[in-house]
Amino acid sequence: MTESILVTGSSRGIGRAIALRLARAGHDLVLHCRSRLDEALAVQQEIQALGRRARVLQFDVADRAACRERLEADMEAHGAYYGVVCNAGLTRDGAFPALTDNDWDEVLRTNLDGFYNVLQPVTMPMIRRRKSGRIVCITSVSGLIGNRGQVNYSASKAGVIGAAKALAIELGKRRITVNCVAPGLIDTDMLDDTLPLEELLKMIPAQRMGTPEEVAGAVNFLMSEEASYITRQVLAVNGGLC
Ligand SMILES: NC(=O)c1ccc[n+]([C@@H]2O[C@H](COP(=O)([O-])OP(=O)(O)OC[C@H]3O[C@@H](n4cnc5c(N)ncnc54)[C@H](O)[C@@H]3O)[C@@H](O)[C@H]2O)c1
Ligand SMILES: CC(C)C1=CC=C(C(=O)O)[C@@H](O)[C@H]1O
Numbered sequence: 722m723t724e725s726i727l728v729t730g731s732s733r734g735i736g737r738a739i740a741l742r743l744a745r746a747g748h749d750l751v752l753h754c755r756s757r758l759d760e761a762l763a764v765q766q767e768i769q770a771l772g773r774r775a776r777v778l779q780f781d782v783a784d785r786a787a788c789r790e791r792l793e794a795d796m797e798a799h800g801a802y803y804g805v806v807c808n809a810g811l812t813r814d815g816a817f818p819a820l821t822d823n824d825w826d827e828v829l830r831t832n833l834d835g836f837y838n839v840l841q842p843v844t845m846p847m848i849r850r851r852k853s854g855r856i857v858c859i860t861s862v863s864g865l866i867g868n869r870g871q872v873n874y875s876a877s878k879a880g881v882i883g884a885a886k887a888l889a890i891e892l893g894k895r896r897i898t899v900n901c902v903a904p905g906l907i908d909t910d911m912l913d914d915t916l917p918l919e920e921l922l923k924m925i926p927a928q929r930m931g932t933p934e935e936v937a938g939a940v941n942f943l944m945s946e947e948a949s950y951i952t953r954q955v956l957a958v959n960g961g962l963c
Contacts, residue, residue: 725774726855726944727751727792727802729782729839730809732760734909735859738933739806740764741771742941749774751795751802753809755781782809782835783827792842801846804855804944807836807881812911814870825873832877836884844888847897854897855944858885859936862905862959878903882955889953898952902939905959907931927960 726743730736732754740750741764750768752775754761761777768775778795780787796802810832813824836858847854863871864878882901889899906912906921908930922928939958942948957963 724803725749725751725799726804726806727753727778727839727843728806728808729753729835730755731764732757734911735904735907735933735936736806736808737764738937739808739940740775741767742934742937743804743806743944744768744771744773744775746941746945747773748804748944751775751799752777754779755809782838783830785834785838788835788838789842792839796843796846801850802843802854803847803850803852804857805840805843805847806857806859806940806944807839808859809835810859810877812871812874812913814874814913816870817872820873828873828877829880832874833880833884836881840888844892844897848892848895852896853946853949854892854895855948856885856888856892856897856899857940857943858882858899858901859940860885860901860903860955862903862957862962865903865955865957866963886953893952896949898943898948900943900948900952901955902936902943903955903957903959904936905931905957905962907933907936907958909933925960925962929960931958931960 726748728740731740731752765775780791860878863875867875
């Protein structure tokens with residue numbers, strides 16, 4: 722059995738920073754991407770240069786059958802995971818009256834169904850390890866307080882927070898912690914060029930965007946042995962935006 726950590730959506734942005742931070746902390750990684758295999762392979766090389774092992778899985782987290790098939794095959798070959806970071810996610814922003822059925826469905830299927838699609842196949846194998854384990858879900862300030870233009874996204878992230886808290890209860894006595902990290906405005910490709918940055922910065926006490934590495938630091942802490950009595954929590958990384 723390995724002590725590896727699966728990080729979904731780790732070819733770029735926050736997921737990439739999390740994977741690199743966990744590798745620096747001494748973990749082996751299971752990287753994941755949907756379409757950008759070249760970027761995921763570049764992250765794999767960076768991790769190998771740090772002296773850790775990394776392999777890459779490719780699937781769409783909204784595709785339930787593909788998630789089960791790829792994850793079961795990977796665990797069959799390499800053993801159950803010590804940790805999972807559910808990071809893959811997307812936005813399809815717009816004022817509520819202008820949202821399309823597709824905007825709603827794509828966000829809910831990726832961000833909320835992705836929680837079930839990824840975690841359901843891996844949880845029983847984690848329990849069978851009979852060792853401590855860690856699950857961290859990347860949610861958002863939008864899932865805590867709501868955000869204009871993000872009714873779909875806020876619903877998906879609030880849903881993940883509820884699901885994670887319930888799963889934390891089920892896994893508590895198995896020594897598997899389940900927590901969320903809720904970033905605020907983080908400087909990644911996800912942010913739209915049309916974002917009213919000056920207006921948004923006025924709402925953030927720290928008066929700046931956060932970095933992927935600042936989110937990764939919080940995830941690394943929750944993955945550590947030091948965080949073994951922390952479960953069912955949401956750790957905000959948002960410069961005071963609330
Ligand atoms: N950037 C922010 O301001 C911010 C704030 C709060 C929360 N978040 C959350 O952080 C996470 C990472 O976002 P990011 O800013 O790094 O964005 P990003 O767009 O750079 O990265 C998102 C990753 O998720 C992957 N992904 C998206 N849909 C997928 C699917 N259906 N199947 C497989 N992979 C898929 C993408 O390929 C990409 O690798 C997301 O869950 C996002 O909601 C971001
Ligand atoms: C409220 C605003 C700064 C904001 C919060 C969360 C986001 C996210 O992607 O989770 C951003 O889209 C951004 O709009």
